[in-house]
Amino acid sequence: MRVFSFGLFFINTFEEDSMIQFQNQHITIFQSALYMTTTAIIQTKKAVIMTDPTWLPKEIETIKHHVDEMIGDRQLYIIYTHSDFDHIIGAGAFPEAKVIATRTLHHNLNKEEVLQEIEAFDQKYYLKRNYKPIYPSADIIVSQDAQTLQLGEVTLTFYLAPGHTKDSLFTVIEPYGIFLAGDYLSDVEFPFVFSSYKDYVETIRTAERILEDHLIRVLVPGHGTATQNEDEIISRLYFSKYYLKELSRNNDSLIDVLRNKYTFFDGMKSIHFDNISLARR
Ligand SMILES: [Zn+2]
Numbered sequence: 001m002r003v004f005s006f007g008l009f010f011i012n013t014f015e016e017d018s019m020i021q022f023q024n025q026h027i028t029i030f031q032s033a034l035y036m037t038t039t040a041i042i043q044t045k046k047a048v049i050m051t052d053p054t055w056l057p058k059e060i061e062t063i064k065h066h067v068d069e070m071i072g073d074r075q076l077y078i079i080y081t082h083s084d085f086d087h088i089i090g091a092g093a094f095p096e097a098k099v100i101a102t103r104t105l106h107h108n109l110n111k112e113e114v115l116q117e118i119e120a121f122d123q124k125y126y127l128k129r130n131y132k133p134i135y136p137s138a139d140i141i142v143s144q145d146a147q148t149l150q151l152g153e154v155t156l157t158f159y160l161a162p163g164h165t166k167d168s169l170f171t172v173i174e175p176y177g178i179f180l181a182g183d184y185l186s187d188v189e190f191p192f193v194f195s196s197y198k199d200y201v202e203t204i205r206t207a208e209r210i211l212e213d214h215l216i217r218v219l220v221p222g223h224g225t226a227t228q229n230e231d232e233i234i235s236r237l238y239f240s241k242y243y244l245k246e247l248s249r250n251n252d253s254l255i256d257v258l259r260n261k262y263t264f265f266d267g268m269k270s271i272h273f274d275n276i277s278l279a280r281r
Contacts, residue, residue, distance in 0.1 A: 032054055051080075056127070077100055078097040092129075115133060164191070166196070172214045189224065204241055207237055258272060
């Protein structure tokens with residue numbers, strides 16, 4: 001059995017390593033094979049704080065194994081950055097977690113539809129999960145900007161971030177300087193404006209204020225690569241501003257800028273056209 005358990009350990013370690021995008025003493029970031037979606041796990045003395053456990057069944061098992069191995073007697077908190085189905089797909093695998101989310105996410109009237117999207121996804125790709133997907137119910141509800149939560153030595157500061165979806169959330173974790181940005185400030189996606197252009201513009205202002213008011217050391221987007229580089233963080237912010245402005249100006253050459261900048265642009269270009277019609281309204 002020794003060899004077997006060693007083998008099992010090896011497999012788990014290998015799967016875990018192949019998913020880890022970024023790691024330092026406070027934070028480990030897992031990256032899914034799908035859409036470069038990230039799950040961040042932050043270790044503090046009193047708590048373990050995770051974002052959006054996602055996507056594929058094996059990936060969620062790997063993340064769960066990682067959490068089980070390191071958590072000890074600490075409480076697990078999960079921040080749901082927003083209610084798009086790919087971000088809440090793992091919620092059912094962590095029933096013991098205390099959930100943090102916006103009031104809008106908590107009171108979403110379309111919970112059933114979100115669950116149906118998960119069901120349709122698993123049907124389409126013949127995926128079985130060892131847990132039942134659920135829509136998360138918040139234990140800690142974020143209802144205003146700069147709301148804080150003290151967990152031992154760390155302070156979480158929350159900001160409402162509507163625009164991508166109505167229920168999006170930014171979290172800053174200090175003193176580590178971690179900015180959990182949800183589906184904003186990505187290096188692989190231009191702004192996806194699903195709920196409101198006006199809100200999106202305002203939320204980018206909020207992001208700018210966060211960079212002024214907090215010492216940010218690591219930016220973690222919901223899709224793409226986390227970065228510790230200050231110039232890179234600023235350039236992502238400025239590109240979002242530029243993009244939103246050019247959208248409203250109806251700049252035809254914007255599409256060429258996007259094609260040059262984003263490797264997967266052809267897979268997401270319909271969202272750019274949707275953004276144009278939303279910005280015009
Ligand atoms: Zn997303």
